[in-house]
Amino acid sequence: MSKPVQNPLNNGSRAPEARLNAICPYFTMFPLDFPLGILGSAAQAGEWVLDPFCGRGTTNFAARLLGLPTIGVDSSPVAVALSQAKLVSPSVEEIMDAARRALDERAEPEDVPCGEFWELAYHQSVLKDLCRLREALLADCRSPARIALRAIILGALHGPQSRSYPSYFSNQAPRTYAPKPAYSVRFWRENSLLPRKVDVLEVIRIRAERYYGEALPSVPGQILSGDSRNPGIIARIRQLFDGQVRGFSWVITSPPYFGMKTYVPDQWVRNWFLGGPPVVDYSVDGQMSHTNPEKFCDELHETWKNVGALCTPGATMAIRFGCINSRKIDPLEIMERSLAETGWAVHRVVAAGSPKRGKRQADHFLRAAPGPPLEIDVYAMWEEDRRRNPVGWI
């Protein structure tokens, strides 16, 4: 007999237990209330939740808050590191101990990036500490404390300088996007801004207390670094289940918005911390193609088929999707085309974040609006193998 999930949060995403979700900013992430609302109202205890484009792990974190087992996949190293941190539960002491040990492992870092950008972005001693931490975490980041520490550092790498206590390691910089080198150097010079000598361990402690100070449920789950377009992802995930699980009942996801292809270059400093080069990295390995809508649709089509192959009959998929302003493309058209003949039956489309309306109403509402709507929520049900395999895929 299945049981509805318990939602322990009185205040939804404003509850202290939800703070961990904000450990580091990301792009085009959806609000925690989106997956929390869907799962909280309809999921049953024990049902598995998947996000094939997990970004900073919002869906996986919502599942965890509700005690549901979950898997996330993303091809960006920053996304994987952040999402992994949403599933661990080290204590603040364990994180601080991991930070001190990581610093002790290397008195001198082997590799310190040089040049005008790095000289002005970080105080010399801060940069040295960051490099010591980076090298230690690159050598070993298996424990929950190290996974949490890595995400805490990613979230503190760049941001505004506060007048009171420092909350970021860098000179004045944006917190979401990595500072672009030439622009930042000019800005810092014109405004005579020099990086401060911040206490690296103190910044980590304040953040550890904020993000890991609350007790959270532990759930079975994993975050995989991978390409969801590739059918190989099916075997990798099935192997994790080891024949124990019927499949996913819920998929809550948000593919890259059409035209948004800079997830890696816009995060280049965080990417450097994870082992990438100390310069803006324009590679698009593993990222969806944005050259034209047809290719984008084809790639999404493959992804929806892969996802379906991992789902139980009747599974629900909720997709938030949009197109960036400069591309005059209708997101609804892309969704309908990519989902056609995949085994997913669309039953509801609404403007993103609005209460659920029926598809016909939504069609009318969305298509009647002037210009393409920017963001939509699409709800679909997995119907493909309901007759052939009524108990799921194991």
Ligand SMILES: C[S@@+](CC[C@H](N)C(=O)[O-])C[C@H]1O[C@@H](n2cnc3c(N)ncnc32)[C@H](O)[C@@H]1O
């Ligand atoms: C819109 S973001 C997801 C944001 C997420 N919903 C959140 O709340 O953080 C889309 C994500 O898809 C990832 N991505 C792009 N192409 C991918 C692919 N082929 N396989 C897996 N992930 C991919 C990007 O790295 C990005 O993190």
